[in-house]
Amino acid sequence: MSATEKTVxxxxxxxxxxxxxxxxARLALQFDSDIEVIRDSHRVDAKSILxxxxxxxxxxxxxxxxxxxxDAEAALEALVRLVESDFATDETMSQGSSx
Amino acid sequence: MKFIDFxxxxxxxxxxDVDNKEQVIRSMATALLESGKIAEDEQESxxxxxxxxxxxxxxxxxxxxxxxxxKHPSVSELVGTVAVSEEGVDFDSLxxxxxxxxxxxxxxxxxxxxxxxxxxxxxxxxxxxxxxxxLKQSKTPDDVWQLLEEADNNxxx
Numbered sequence: 001m002s003a004t005e006k007t008v009x010x011x012x013x014x015x016x017x018x019x020x021x022x023x024x025a026r027l028a029l030q031f032d033s034d035i036e037v038i039r040d041s042h043r044v045d046a047k048s049i050l051x052x053x054x055x056x057x058x059x060x061x062x063x064x065x066x067x068x069x070x071d072a073e074a075a076l077e078a079l080v081r082l083v084e085s086d087f088a089t090d091e092t093m094s095q096g097s098s099x
Numbered sequence: 100m101k102f103i104d105f106x107x108x109x110x111x112x113x114x115x116d117v118d119n120k121e122q123v124i125r126s127m128a129t130a131l132l133e134s135g136k137i138a139e140d141e142q143e144s145x146x147x148x149x150x151x152x153x154x155x156x157x158x159x160x161x162x163x164x165x166x167x168x169x170k171h172p173s174v175s176e177l178v179g180t181v182a183v184s185e186e187g188v189d190f191d192s193l194x195x196x197x198x199x200x201x202x203x204x205x206x207x208x209x210x211x212x213x214x215x216x217x218x219x220x221x222x223x224x225x226x227x228x229x230x231x232x233x234l235k236q237s238k239t240p241d242d243v244w245q246l247l248e249e250a251d252n253n254x255x256x
């Protein structure tokens with residue numbers, strides 16, 4: 001199966017720090033597809049906070065998301081939406097992560 | 100950013116006797132206080148801020164590692180310390196595992212870049228299983244420091 005790909009730019013000033021990395025990995029875990037995040041030549045597992053943090057993605061960093069699997073499209077759409085929302089409520093997070 | 104740039108050697112603890120998340124965080128903050136990295140009258144405020152941050156979502160990042168942290172206006176540079184718990188502490192980590200290795204970070208509010216680079220360094224180094232295992236097996240702060248120095252010199256990755 002070929003991989004689905006999307007590109008996204010980190011726009012929140014704090015970058016992809018621990019809280020966004022957790023939200024990102026937690027969301028990725030809800031999908032069956034294998035999902036990877038790529039920064040330049042550095043490729044990591046989207047479902048691991050530890051891996052996502054190794055990207056050290058500051059504001060302005062471009063990331064490529066690749067997913068392989070039945071729900072690949074939906075997974076990438078959801079992840080891109082999360083990043084583009086500046087992780088929805090970064091710093092003032094109070095909602096649950098039910099979505 | 101290297102470990103030795105933000106880890107306070109005198110604040111490393113390997114013999115912590117704690118039952119829960121709050122105790123380990125308090126114990127690490129005390130270690131920072133004892134090594135002169137944070138002010139006594141700010142300690143409680145720092146602990147409260149770290150605990151509040153944990154309420155948003157655990158900083159247990161997997162593989163038995165946690166990075167409790169906060170921004171705090173009382174520090175002028177990023178300060179951090181390491182603790183090793185042989186028994187492990189329940190930290191509500193995403194992978195459900197107990198935490199054996201903790202990196203606690205306190206950073207000035209206006210320096211998000213330093214904080215991000217410290218997280219990047221910690222996570223990148225800990226991806227190496229040997230380094231991660233050796234750190235968790237450390238019996239003394241000197242053991243921990245030596246491993247951090249070796250990692251800084253790229254001996255693990």
